[in-house]
Amino acid sequence: MTGCNIFFKCENFQIAGAFKSRGASNAVFQHLEIARHKGVATHSSGNHAQALARVAGHSGVASYIVMPENSNPLKIAAVQEYGGNIIFCKPTLQSREETLQSVISETGAIEIHPYDNTDIIAGQATAAKELLEEIPEPDFLIAPVGGGGLLSGTALACHYYSPKTQVIGAEPLNANDAQQSFRQRTFIPSVNPDTIADGLRTSLGKYTFPVILNHVTDILTVSEEGIIEAMKQIWLRMKIIIEPSSAVVLGIIMEHPERFRGKTIGAIISGGNADIFKLPWNEK
């Protein structure tokens, strides 16, 4: 269909449904002794919350998860099922950060940021490392980019294990702050992005951006229609459930075919936590 050979790393099959379990596990395991005394804390409404609550629960570590009060009830239930302590806040970044700080002052818990944390980046890098063990030296490795945890980890894995591979970030056109930041070599924040790829709305971080600047080849964008079409093709042809944020990796190939024709590509499917009760192709 695309004229190239694509090998997908299927993190939709990962524990808790997304690559986030890699970083969360590494972050907890790196600080296990302190974490067992004080706990870990984060603010997240998405996959990171579930991943952190789960690994903490399995490791005898208390977890404090600050979630906006309007979070998806399924995600709230999943965090609770994993044993996470949820502290609700107002749905603004300010309220999330203030609530998290007060939880940390009270408990002494270690803050585990969803992406701007070197333990998280190192953990996310293992997805690309495993892909390279199966598919050595692909021409390209593509990962979605939101806050940049997965993309910076992917780029570091390529730097050490497959330096000839070009690393490409895939981003929604409607949330193209990372592409702008990358091309202008200066940090540009994400402001009210309007994209179905809800995992990719965040801004780059102070740890992730420099790694991306140094080790990523380019960042390409895909339209909203392109994201939905790519998601549909993966559902129909591969028979796997992926979330919209994962579809960008195929989306950029479909919208920039001349760049990838005839090449061997590794592409990271970031997660499978799609809302199967509300699918984009049924909403017209």
Next chain:
Amino acid sequence: MTGCNIFFKCENFQIAGAFKSRGASNAVFQHLEIARHKGVATHSSGNHAQALARVAGHSGVASYIVMPENSNPLKIAAVQEYGGNIIFCKPTLQSREETLQSVISETGAIEIHPYDNTDIIAGQATAAKELLEEIPEPDFLIAPVGGGGLLSGTALACHYYSPKTQVIGAEPLNANDAQQSFRQRTFIPSVNPDTIADGLRTSLGKYTFPVILNHVTDILTVSEEGIIEAMKQIWLRMKIIIEPSSAVVLGIIMEHPERFRGKTIGAIISGGNADIFKLPWNEK
């Protein structure tokens, strides 16, 4: 969730999206010389049509597929894409059979029945054989039953490779002709079955029924609500797309938990050709 260990054989990932490719391939390969001269023919509106058209196309064999004129346009397109010659007929069994006979008289093509054919049964048996190579001697092996091609093949594979394993057929309660036939030891046809599991509406055949009588332990049924719930759980938890006819294997476990508690089970997911534009949990 079920209190037992279930290992799924994921034929939704099979070529053309269903186990049907196994039987169709074996049937064509067993008669390749004649097939190359005369072609192969069948009537089917479903997965068998695609599977046969595909393997024929790859083997230099002409295929003649009789399809009801009201067939799903996606399935018609798939058969055409694989190079099948479609002959449309009226949507009745009589018209299907008459049209097929006239195609066979004209062309001399070999008829490949979707399930009541020993080459087809032997081909479908390879799914269970592969499962048993990975999971030796499970307590139970469960397969859906419609016409009985997959179930009879599964039962034969168990008979030869894992004789202690109990083989269970899974059937919609609303299309329980196979359970009735099995328990009364006399053939009872399927009459106007009303089930979402569209692959399981057919009656047993003259080759499949005796194998099932001799080598299957029991046939259990599941309600329509149970099929939809099992399908939803597999989509949500396993992140794979399966069709309703495949969900019966988990459905019978969920509706007969006492029968399976603590056991090791192999279960065959028959296919992934679900209509993602019209999902049962969005139709209420």
